[in-house]
Amino acid sequence: MIKKKPITEFLKTIIILLLFQLSTSSHRKPPPLPILPIPKSRQISWQIAEMALFLHFGTNTFTDSEWGTGHVDPSIFNPKLLNATQWVTVAKDFGFKRVVLTAKHHDGFCLWPSKYTDYSVKSSPWRNGVGDIVADLAEAARNGGLELGLYLSPWDRHEHCYGETLEYNEYYMGQMTELLTRYGEIKYVFLDGAKGDGEKDMEYFFDDWFSLIHQLQPGASIFSDVGPDTRWVGNENGVAGSTCWSLFNGSEVKIGGYSDARYSAEGDAFGQDWVPAECDVSIRSGWFWHASEKPKSAMTLLDLYYKSVGRNCPLLLNVPPNSSGLISDEDIHVLKEFSELRNSIFSHNLAKSALLSASSIRGDPNDSQFSPKNVIEEGLYTYWAPDQGQQSDWTLYLEFQQVITFNVLGLQEPIQMGQRIIEFHLDMLDENGKWQHVVNGTTVGYRRLLLFPTVKSHLLRLVIDKSKVFPLISHLGIYMDSYTVPRHVSDDTHTKSKFINNLFFRRTAYNQSQSASI
Ligand SMILES: *[C@@H]1O[C@H](CO)[C@@H](O)[C@H](O)[C@H]1NC(C)=O
Numbered sequence: 001m002i003k004k005k006p007i008t009e010f011l012k013t014i015i016i017l018l019l020f021q022l023s024t025s026s027h028r029k030p031p032p033l034p035i036l037p038i039p040k041s042r043q044i045s046w047q048i049a050e051m052a053l054f055l056h057f058g059t060n061t062f063t064d065s066e067w068g069t070g071h072v073d074p075s076i077f078n079p080k081l082l083n084a085t086q087w088v089t090v091a092k093d094f095g096f097k098r099v100v101l102t103a104k105h106h107d108g109f110c111l112w113p114s115k116y117t118d119y120s121v122k123s124s125p126w127r128n129g130v131g132d133i134v135a136d137l138a139e140a141a142r143n144g145g146l147e148l149g150l151y152l153s154p155w156d157r158h159e160h161c162y163g164e165t166l167e168y169n170e171y172y173m174g175q176m177t178e179l180l181t182r183y184g185e186i187k188y189v190f191l192d193g194a195k196g197d198g199e200k201d202m203e204y205f206f207d208d209w210f211s212l213i214h215q216l217q218p219g220a221s222i223f224s225d226v227g228p229d230t231r232w233v234g235n236e237n238g239v240a241g242s243t244c245w246s247l248f249n250g251s252e253v254k255i256g257g258y259s260d261a262r263y264s265a266e267g268d269a270f271g272q273d274w275v276p277a278e279c280d281v282s283i284r285s286g287w288f289w290h291a292s293e294k295p296k297s298a299m300t301l302l303d304l305y306y307k308s309v310g311r312n313c314p315l316l317l318n319v320p321p322n323s324s325g326l327i328s329d330e331d332i333h334v335l336k337e338f339s340e341l342r343n344s345i346f347s348h349n350l351a352k353s354a355l356l357s358a359s360s361i362r363g364d365p366n367d368s369q370f371s372p373k374n375v376i377e378e379g380l381y382t383y384w385a386p387d388q389g390q391q392s393d394w395t396l397y398l399e400f401q402q403v404i405t406f407n408v409l410g411l412q413e414p415i416q417m418g419q420r421i422i423e424f425h426l427d428m429l430d431e432n433g434k435w436q437h438v439v440n441g442t443t444v445g446y447r448r449l450l451l452f453p454t455v456k457s458h459l460l461r462l463v464i465d466k467s468k469v470f471p472l473i474s475h476l477g478i479y480m481d482s483y484t485v486p487r488h489v490s491d492d493t494h495t496k497s498k499f500i501n502n503l504f505f506r507r508t509a510y511n512q513s514q515s516a517s518i
């Protein structure tokens with residue numbers, strides 16, 4: 001039974017609350033308009049992962065080759081200790097959010113038991129032919145909370161119908177359907193346009209493939225030379241342009257064709273499509289594991305991080321499992337150091353201790369929604385917005401209680417609102433009370449990191465010099481990287497981007513015994 005009194009009490013509370021709401025509510029200024037093109041939701045989730053681990057694995061792992069002929073006997077494939085949980089654990093422990101497997105490379109050997117060919121794990125001695133590496137990895141990734149991506153090579157040096165346009169496109173789409181329907185959610189599909197010399201006339205039905213992939217896995221971002229969701233950066237060194245737009249005209253580039261490497265690396269300020277670049281590179285010189293190759297150093301990976309993630313491009317780092325079916329200890333060691341370096345540098349944002357102010361603020365300056373303080377918060381959805389009418393001065397000021405020492409600037413734009421910033425620079429007040437130039441940059445996008453000679457100051461200003469429309473900034477970081485030391489100091493923008501390309505590593509400042517204690 002409900003008594004009357006509580007109900008009246010309840011209604012009274014509601015009315016009081018409503019009146020309170022009415023008396024204090026003021027009309028908030030809505031967010032500004034985005035500037036088109038803007039990313040699709042799958043592209044945002046692909047981008048914020050920042051780093052993915054590429055796993056090149058297959059018959060090549062056992063034959064010491066990079067491009068299998070397609071005629072290697074499957075009996076060679078026997079990774080006795082294969083453990084996909086080890087791959088995922090390595091990825092997860094050292095900061096990778098996605099694992100991407102070569103389900104089939106150019107040699108045509110399938111790491112899952114495809115119904116359309118016998119050239120697969122089912123003809124190998126591994127687990128007596130009943131194993132499925134894609135299934136193992138899918139399960140391990142799901143358990144570890146990582147995203148799964150797959151590479152299905154269009155070029156197939158084994159399949160007899162390769163070269164017959166219709167038959168081979170049917171075969172390819174049949175295999176793609178197996179991969180995208182058997183293993184749960186797939187978040188990423190990597191494609192290239194490679195073809196055999198004798199089969200240049202065969203057509204790949206890319207439009208059909210892309211439509212099928214999006215139909216079966218709407219959350220999957222597709223990588224190719226031109227997108228549709230993410231584009232190749234134009235080199236296999238893992239280096240993006242120091243100007244790097246997520247905007248692009250897909251029609252300018254042909255998949256597998258001879259493309260303009262600079263256009264791929266820099267994108268297009270006037271591009272009509274949102275197709276951000278991704279940087280793929282291997283931790284070793286080859287893509288597959290070779291006993292004779294050694295991994296790059298952690299400092300080299302840190303340099304690559306600045307040139308990929310720090311230039312608005314996720315890093316797809318290949319770490320090939322060895323012939324036992326495990327990621328080698330030496331690679332794990334380097335990944336651990338690389339992760340410790342990043343944590344040591346980027347977990348301490350000096351800007352958090354600054355008093356932040358801006359040349360102008362959108363809407364009510366007492367309302368936090370577009371406040372400059374938002375740039376300290378992580379994430380894309382809190383940002384500083386200047387007053388829309390203020391066309392000439394877009395500046396953020398950071399005032400510190402004490403002099404700070406730093407050499408890295410990090411910036412992020414709320415990319416869901418489009419990519420806006422064209423040019424910016426950072427100034428600091430010197431000990432004589434004069435503004436000194438610290439660094440200039442072009443384009444920001446999802447993340448921009450700029451490294452420069454170490455400076456000290458207690459007052460900084462970030463000036464947006466040029467923007468497509470008024471800029472928005474979702475994150476600002478000021479860091480000290482005491483491991484990487486630029487070779488020389490220069491005021492010139494062009495020399496600056498050159499010296500960042502030629503970083504000199506003060507190796508004595510960093511050694512393995514130190515790294516363990518970071
Ligand atoms: C597989 O690797 C994981 C993570 O390294 C480990 O915990 C597990 O014991 C391994 N499984 C086998 C069968 O070795």
Ligand SMILES: *[C@@H]1O[C@H](CO)[C@@H](O)[C@H](O)[C@H]1NC(C)=O
Pocket residue numbers: 248249252268270271272
């Ligand atoms: C990309 O397309 C836009 C709009 O059509 C055009 O203005 C721009 O010049 C194109 N870029 C290139 C490199 O052709």
Ligand SMILES: *[C@@H]1O[C@H](CO)[C@@H](O)[C@H](O)[C@H]1NC(C)=O
Pocket residue numbers: 322323324325326327328329
């Ligand atoms: C593969 O890596 C594991 C370490 O994870 C190591 O124990 C094994 O010996 C390696 N296999 C080969 C062939 O190097």
Ligand SMILES: *[C@@H]1O[C@H](CO)[C@@H](O)[C@H](O)[C@H]1NC(C)=O
Pocket residue numbers: 364365366
């Ligand atoms: C903002 O807050 C300050 C101090 O509380 C007050 O003086 C000022 O009138 C407020 N401005 C607006 C636009 O509400």
Ligand SMILES: *[C@@H]1O[C@H](CO)[C@@H](O)[C@H](O)[C@H]1NC(C)=O
Pocket residue numbers: 424425440465491492493
């Ligand atoms: C950096 O940008 C500022 C502002 O546009 C400009 O005044 C300065 O000349 C630039 N510096 C260099 C070295 O290009």
Ligand SMILES: *[C@@H]1O[C@H](CO)[C@@H](O)[C@H](O)[C@H]1NC(C)=O
Pocket residue numbers: 508509511512513514
């Ligand atoms: C490496 O670091 C340790 C710990 O900081 C230090 O004692 C040692 O001298 C360093 N070694 C070199 C070669 O710099």
